[in-house]
Amino acid sequence: MGVIKEFYKQYLLNNKIRYSAQRDKILDVFLKMERHLSIAQIYELVRNKYPQIGYTTVYRAMNLICKAGIAEKIDFGDGISRFEHKYGQEHHDHLICLNCGKFIEVIDAQIEELQRQLAKTHKFVLKGHKMQLFGTCCDCSKDIK
């Protein structure tokens, strides 16, 4: 059994939440999936393997998985929440292509440090941040030109 599943079970145990068959299957799907899928896409994957599981249950399970710290809900500003892996992943931000929707995960230690300083300057206790750079990716720049 994977370490993440053990971690999840422990989280549920600590919070007196049951580890149901549905939650197990949805976690499996999430752990195997590509990054940044929407609920609709995750539900589609779930439905292929376990057609009896409902949409609402996927919603609830994903919210639980987020609360446990295994997934993170991300918002690219298009009204659709996407989920990405969080457990054991380092923090990163996103470069998003406005043309094809592709995105690149980026991390810049200098920016992160400057963000901390900026918060300090304004006497904010920093809890997190969101940074998204929008533009045209390398491939799309060629096409457009």
Add this chain to the structure above:
Amino acid sequence: MGVIKEFYKQYLLNNKIRYSAQRDKILDVFLKMERHLSIAQIYELVRNKYPQIGYTTVYRAMNLICKAGIAEKIDFGDGISRFEHKYGQEHHDHLICLNCGKFIEVIDAQIEELQRQLAKTHKFVLKGHKMQLFGTCCDCSKDIK
């Protein structure tokens, strides 16, 4: 007549869009208002002065004002769009208090420069960015402690 209103009229003229009484009044309200108001709040202000103007018209007018480059729609991730002044304003990002909702407008030249470099590194043609720092503001830190 203010320079912004002239600019708006010119934008509408260039795009063969009429300058209606409603659009005029909604622009007036927007130009006088505080920053970062939602549609519901803008509509409330509009309704006080011009009770005959409908909610839908406010929506449409604000979208136009955005397209003209006079307002900018901002998304703090809570499902509600807010609008801020853009004409003649310098770009800035936001520090947002998770406790009281207050926010501070910030700009950091070093971060902006590093963002440009980061995009360049990944061969992205940068069009814009969104950066929000979340935390607890100075006042709320006191209260919580």
Add this chain to the structure above:
DNA sequence: AAATAAGTGAAAATGATTGTCAGTTCCATT
């Protein structure tokens, strides 16, 4: 003035997300 185009506002539609609730499953206690 007539014809055409654009704008308005009330109401309905949309779409993502959350709440409800009757039926089911799980667990601890007898």
Add this chain to the structure above:
DNA sequence: AATGGAACTGACAATCATTTTCACTTATTT
């Protein structure tokens, strides 16, 4: 093993911000 309560499920309804529709009015052009 039986039972009673708590948690869970899934279909459906509700919510809420935003967009679309459409009959009607207003402005512009011929």
